[in-house]
Amino acid sequence: MKTPNLGYKRNNYAEEKTGQEIVVQSKSYWKDSFNRLKKNKVAMVCMGIIIILALVAILAPLISPYDPNQQNLAIALQSPSGEHLFGTDEYGRDILSRVIYGTRVSLSAGIIAQIIATILGVTLGSLAGYYGGKVDTVISRIMEIFAAFPDLLLAMAIMFALGTGLTSLFIALAIVNWVQTARMVRGQVMQLKEKEFVEACIASGGSGFRIIMKHMIPNCISTIIVLITLGIPSAILTEASLSFLGIGIQPPDPSWGSMISYAQPYINSDPLYSIFPGIAIIITVISFNMFGDGLRDALDPKLKN
Template sequence: MVKKFVGFFNKQKKFEEDIMENGIRYSSFYGDSFHRLMKNRMAMFCALVLVLLILVAIFAPLIAPYDPAYQDYSAVLQEPSSAHLLGTDEYGRDILSRIIYGSRVSISIGIVAQIVASIVGVALGSLAGYYGGVIDSVISRIMEIFQAFPDLIFAMAIMTFLGKGVINLFIALGLLTWVRTARMIRGSVMQLKEKEYIEASKVSGASTYWIIMKGLIPNCLSTIIVLVTLGIPNAIMYEASLSFLGIGIQPPTPSWGNMISAAQTFISYRPLYSIMPGVAIMITVIAFNIFGDGLRDALDPKLKA
């Protein structure tokens, strides 16, 4: 009886060792996630679209047929033609070139604003979640105040206060979106700090900095990645809205938002002029959103709806 039991046990052990050494190749967490992401065709297609968009933004001078600021008064508000694929605007500038250059502004603002938001959000969120008590109360109240304002009015107020300009736009959009990141990180950290591996670090004498940087942030990283990817289209939309209202990117620098704003006067006469920047925004935002959803599903299979 005992012998049989030991025999069974040894077999089990050998089986385990076989798996570990010869059989299935195990991979790391991010390796697994990457495989899951690769299987999601829609997300991969959107990733391809995003890569193309970013390449277009980077190599705009090589791709754009005209200088976006070049004004040709002999050819204003033209219909699409072989010379101007999407026509020209009221100053005779090539719309396609302006959309291509506009992608630089829109995409970089989306990314930079999200990076600003993530740094602020992760720092404040993890402090609030880790320390709790008074620090948490103060940070939470600040977040509530930020959330109590209607988004666009809040951004307009900041832009009016700081003045127009690209840097100020980064700050305004960062301030607008950090709360969401901070809330998510605060929640994750509150949950994670009770884990026993955090206690294990504490027992060995780890400092708070060590615990946050080595124990908490790496475990929040998938949440942060997803938040950034889903936050970028948000920031692009806000940039477009602010530019449309005339307090975002100032002409003559082309951005998709201020192009739509300029085009609205001519909407019945040259509808394509306002539609095309809108289509550009739409493609970018949809691609980021679907890719972000795919990333979330890949990084956290439990969340999959």
């Protein structure tokens, strides 16, 4: 009678110990990844710039010197001065204020659209990778159809179909950006489902939904984080392009892309009008791209010592 009890205690202790080791390894992985990220000075600087941009977007009403839509034709196309650091546009609106409020539009478009794209991509990619067969075939054909269209042309077509507005813009950007996430997640899930722990879950009667949610997606989280970070600048550029073409953010709401578009007739007489929003786009996109590259290197398990 004693032998089974001792065996049960040993097994129970082994399970507890294994569970503790898994937790420790998980914490150690994220800690090591953060330490590698801190060593990447460029990525840390870019992360600081992203944080500043986020604060600018959140605190725009407090730090903006003027109402971005306040018009004063008496000071139209004024050069940079003490009162208007970036000058004024053709309606006498303060360019600095409009650049600050444009940060809200660009970041919200990039982040919200990428979140929607990630949810869609992770869902379809994990279903295709786990179930395979006809499910994989159908989803893969859908991905190929969307990937066949240039991003900007597809976004333009969706905007024409849905109409202008923030909601339509979010949907268009999400539809444009979900395919890459779905492909990456599908590939990882196909590799993971061959692992022993997944076979054990299936043998113990675990449902496909539970296995995907509890085991597949958590093991893909580092890849998903990197894809989100690298997808945001792509969405920001697409939003700026749509606004530049007049089918994105509509006036009088400020957008960096629309500001560059409105500055075209004055490019020779007042080049700074278009330069300032252009610099804002460049800084934002480069910061996200460089931070995403650093984050990818930090989360790459192959780099773990």
